[in-house]
Amino acid sequence: MRRALLIVAKAPEPGRTKTRLVPPLTPDQAAELSKAFLLDTLHLARQLAWERISVVAPAGSATALAPLLPPEVILLEQRGIGLGDALRHAFASHFAESFSRVVLIGSDSPTLPAAFIRQACAALERFDLSVGPSVDGGYYLIGMRQPHLGVFEDISWSTASVFAETLQRAHALSLNVSTLPTWYDVDDAEHLARLRNELRSSPADLAPHTRAALQTLSLVAPAASASV
Structure with a gap:
């Protein structure tokens, strides 16, 4: 079984990334945090x-x-008009390369548990889709075992109804869906505060780049000491 993990990302450029974190951050700080994510x-x-x-x-x-990508990571530039077209092309191109499991996540959830991704992949043995809802009404993960690209059509992208509309599309296409635990994207000050609180009580090896960036900004305390 060949598995592909797709990561949706933007270049960490000041004024063009994480703009909803400005304020409380400056554009340069938001870009550095985006890079760490x-x-x-x-x-x-x-x-x-x-x-x-x-x-x-x-x-x-x-x-x-x-320059930020390890040598084995493939950079795939988006094609088409809008996010729906971009996702359709990304999934289609990987299935065309004979991948049997294709899972997509964002780069806005630096503490996302690896177990959720493994769970999504395992669920595709029995389900057509795996979807992880985010607290803002979107989703942080979508995975499939065949190119069910219709799930990206007629979606109101960047709204609080993306997850619900995706489930409706899946139902209309007679696809069965495995739903993962809810998680969060760090796109605004509220969820930045949640991230800070999570890292304060987490081991130092969780999201080390994000932790370092927040410590540089004096926005997070050192990690909790591991128990022995």
Whole structure:
């Protein structure tokens, strides 16, 4: 079984990434935090030891993103108009390469448990889709075992109804769906505060790049000491 993990990301450029975190952060700080999120997501992806890791990014991102990517990671520039087209193309291209499990996550959840991704992949033995809802009404993960690309059609992207509309599309296509535990994207000050609180009580090896970036900004305390 060949598995591919896709990571949706943007180049960490001031004024163009994590703009909803400005304020409380400056554009430069938001870009540094976005970079840390991506590095931690890549670290998570490599721990899974799947056969492919691909970063899906807007066209023109290669110059800024390539230096951040390990050599085995593929950079796939988005094609089409809008996010739905980009996701359709990304999934279709990987299934065309004979991957039997394709799972996509964002780069906005640096503390996402690896167990959720493994659970999503395992569920595809019995389900057509795996979807992980995020607290804002979207989803942080979607996976499939065949190119059911219709689930990306007629979706109100970047709204609080993305997850619900995706389930409706799956139902209309007679697809059965495995739902993962809810998680959160760090896109605004509220969820930045949640991230800070999580890291304060977590081991130091959880999201180390994000932790370092927040400590530089004096936004998070050192990690809790591991018990012995």
